[in-house]
Amino acid sequence: xxxxxxxxxxxxxxxxxxxxxxxxxxxxxxxxxxxxxxxxxxxxxxxxxxxxxxxxxxxxxxxxxxxxxxxxxxxxxxxxx
Amino acid sequence: xxxxxxxxxxxxxxxxxxxxxxxxxxxxxxxxxxxxxxxxxxxxxxxxxxxxxxxxxxxxxxxxxxxxxxxxxxxxxxxxxxxxxxxxxxxxxxxxxxxxxxxxxxxxxxxxxxxxxxxxxxxxxxxxxxxxxxxxxxxxxxxxxxxxxxxxxxxxxxxxxxxxxxxxxxxxxxxxxxxxxxxxxxxxxxxxxxxxxxxxxxxxxxxxxxxxxxxxxxxxxxxxxxxxxxxxxxxxxxxxxxxxxxxxxxxxxxxxxxxxxxxxxxxxxxxxxxxxxxxxxxxxxxxxxxxxxxxxxxxxxxxxxxxxxxxxxxxxxxxxxxxxxxxxxxxxxxxxxxxxxxxxxxxxxxxxxxxxxxxxxxxxxxxxxxxxxxxxxxxxxxxxxxxxxxxxxxxxxxxxxxxxxxxxxxxxxxxxxxxxxxxxxxxxxxxxxxxxxxxxxxxxxxxxxxxxxxxxxxxxxxxxxxxxxxxxxxxxxxxxxxxxxxxxxxxxxxxxxxxxxxxxxxxxxxxx
Numbered sequence: 095x096x097x098x099x100x101x102x103x104x105x106x107x108x109x110x111x112x113x114x115x116x117x118x119x120x121x122x123x124x125x126x127x128x129x130x131x132x133x134x135x136x137x138x139x140x141x142x143x144x145x146x147x148x149x150x151x152x153x154x155x156x157x158x159x160x161x162x163x164x165x166x167x168x169x170x171x172x173x174x175x
Numbered sequence: 176x177x178x179x180x181x182x183x184x185x186x187x188x189x190x191x192x193x194x195x196x197x198x199x200x201x202x203x204x205x206x207x208x209x210x211x212x213x214x215x216x217x218x219x220x221x222x223x224x225x226x227x228x229x230x231x232x233x234x235x236x237x238x239x240x241x242x243x244x245x246x247x248x249x250x251x252x253x254x255x256x257x258x259x260x261x262x263x264x265x266x267x268x269x270x271x272x273x274x275x276x277x278x279x280x281x282x283x284x285x286x287x288x289x290x291x292x293x294x295x296x297x298x299x300x301x302x303x304x305x306x307x308x309x310x311x312x313x314x315x316x317x318x319x320x321x322x323x324x325x326x327x328x329x330x331x332x333x334x335x336x337x338x339x340x341x342x343x344x345x346x347x348x349x350x351x352x353x354x355x356x357x358x359x360x361x362x363x364x365x366x367x368x369x370x371x372x373x374x375x376x377x378x379x380x381x382x383x384x385x386x387x388x389x390x391x392x393x394x395x396x397x398x399x400x401x402x403x404x405x406x407x408x409x410x411x412x413x414x415x416x417x418x419x420x421x422x423x424x425x426x427x428x429x430x431x432x433x434x435x436x437x438x439x440x441x442x443x444x445x446x447x448x449x450x451x452x453x454x455x456x457x458x459x460x461x462x463x464x465x466x467x468x469x470x471x472x473x474x475x476x477x478x479x480x481x482x483x484x485x486x487x488x489x490x491x492x493x494x495x496x497x498x499x500x501x502x503x504x505x506x507x508x509x510x511x512x513x514x515x516x517x518x519x520x521x522x523x524x525x526x527x528x529x530x531x532x533x534x535x536x537x538x539x540x541x542x543x544x545x546x547x548x549x550x551x552x553x554x555x556x557x558x559x560x561x562x563x564x565x566x567x568x569x570x571x572x573x574x575x576x577x578x579x580x581x582x583x584x585x586x587x588x589x590x591x592x593x594x595x596x597x598x599x600x601x602x603x604x605x606x607x608x609x610x611x612x613x614x615x616x617x618x619x620x621x622x623x624x625x626x627x628x629x630x631x632x633x634x635x636x637x638x639x640x641x642x643x644x645x646x647x648x649x650x651x652x653x654x655x656x657x658x659x660x661x662x663x664x665x666x667x668x669x670x671x672x673x674x675x676x677x678x679x680x681x682x683x684x685x686x687x
Binding site for chain 1 (some may be wrong): 265427
């Protein structure tokens with residue numbers, strides 16, 4: 095399992111929603127300050143909901159970069175042989 | 176007159192839903208075995224997977240229970256948003272993993288994954304029975320949900336008992352024949368209606384009743400501020416504090432990725448990348464879940480004093496009160512389909528589990544898994560309908576028990592696929608202990624326990640027992656190599672057809 099994280103550290107991005115929704119909950123569980131009249135907790139959770147896709151996207155982007163790099167390497171190796 | 180209009184709109188859309196579900200099979204002939212029916216032949220692209228999984232997650236709870244929670248407690252209901260977002264995110268890893276495992280070994284659900292992993296067909300049967308027990312209340316929940324919706328939007332013209340039957344009939348009407356693919360097609364209609372109606376209500380209700388969001392939010396903050404944070408209205412007495420929110424979200428986010436219906440969606444994917452893209456887009460759908468909660472809060476001002484199960488109708492009271500009959504009908508359809516799509520997948524999954532893992536143990540039925548599964552679908556749905564008539568219960572508690580029970584499968588299904596050392600004895604003893612703890616805590620009224628979700632307490636016990644028994648006992652005498660038993664980490668490989676990748680890899684190895 096730790097091997098996987100070492101090979102794909104980008105998987106840690108997937109913990110971002112856990113931090114946003116759960117980790118910091120005690121600090122954001124409040125009505126004020128209001129943001130455009132909205133209670134703070136709702137604004138925070140709404141923000142977390144909008145940021146979750148971004149976190150997943152960051153993992154995916156890094157995965158795609160890894161894949162391209164591996165392909166290039168394979169191709170170069172093949173070329174040399 | 177109102178009743179006739181709204182009910183007609185509803186009826187037309189229900190017929191359309193069944194037709195759409197059946198049309199999904201057009202051009203595919205009658206053939207195709209269990210995998211075609213159960214997991215759509217593993218051929219659904221990113222769009223269908225998104226629609227289907229969004230459809231499964233957004234059940235009748237979203238229209239009824241969520242608004243009811245919003246009305247009764249307020250903020251605690253947002254745990255649904257939180258766990259679905261977290262769960263969809265880790266689905267980025269788990270989805271492709273389960274998908275790859277199932278495809279490599281020709282599996283169609285968690286029960287035959289377990290059977291394959293531990294090399295014990297009967298274990299699949301045990302898990303199937305257990306999962307069925309946890310899923311049946313869910314079907315019942317959808318039946319009751321749809322019943323309540325139909326009865327309200329028909330202005331009482333359709334009785335609850337008939338409405339329950341309609342839910343059963345419409346769902347069975349397409350899912351028996353067209354399976355997961357049909358569910359995905361109906362889900363398209365459903366998602367369009369859900370997005371449109373909730374989007375509309377989110378704008379319309381504050382405008383209609385409060386002259387806009389500004390005044391609405393002002394009143395909320397000044398008059399109902401205890402609804403706006405955890406533990407919500409009712410204070411500590413509700414047991415819905417921060418610790419409850421955190422533990423429930425954490426547990427459910429893990430459970431949702433192995434929930435049999437989610438897994439059916441995963442396995443239906445054409446390739447692993449469809450699932451990864453889906454994990455990216457799906458959490459955005461959760462924004463819609465804020466709407467029923469807001470409407471529940473709005474109902475506090477418009478229809479105060481709803482008590483007990485009536486609070487589940489908070490949203491529909493507003494709808495019926497403020498909109499013309501045809502619009503009431505359309506919103507009813509969206510809510511109705513939100514019962515039907517998940518219910519179809521629940522029934523489908525039960526059918527699949529029994530066809531593949533239970534009835535297949537009977538030699539005579541082993542060759543006819545698909546037909547057996549289709550019969551089970553009708554039986555399971557019928558049983559849930561019967562339970563609805565004879566043993567009704569309130570909405571949310573039931574689904575929490577289902578989730579907490581299903582969570583106990585986590586070590587056996589998920590941990591086992593990444594950790595070879597976990598022995599059959601360990602996983603099985605853990606499961607028994609976990610389920611026992613859930614039952615004891617929930618039925619003795621100790622959920623949450625000291626503020627913590629009882630399912631999480633049970634899962635901790637489950638895991639502790641599984642580890643202890645594993646390390647105390649001998650290794651499983653299983654000669655198969657790791658690659659045959661464990662699920663891989665297939666990133667990159669499976670985007671091309673398997674044969675090509677293998678050939679390419681073989682070639683490059685040769686060169687090196």
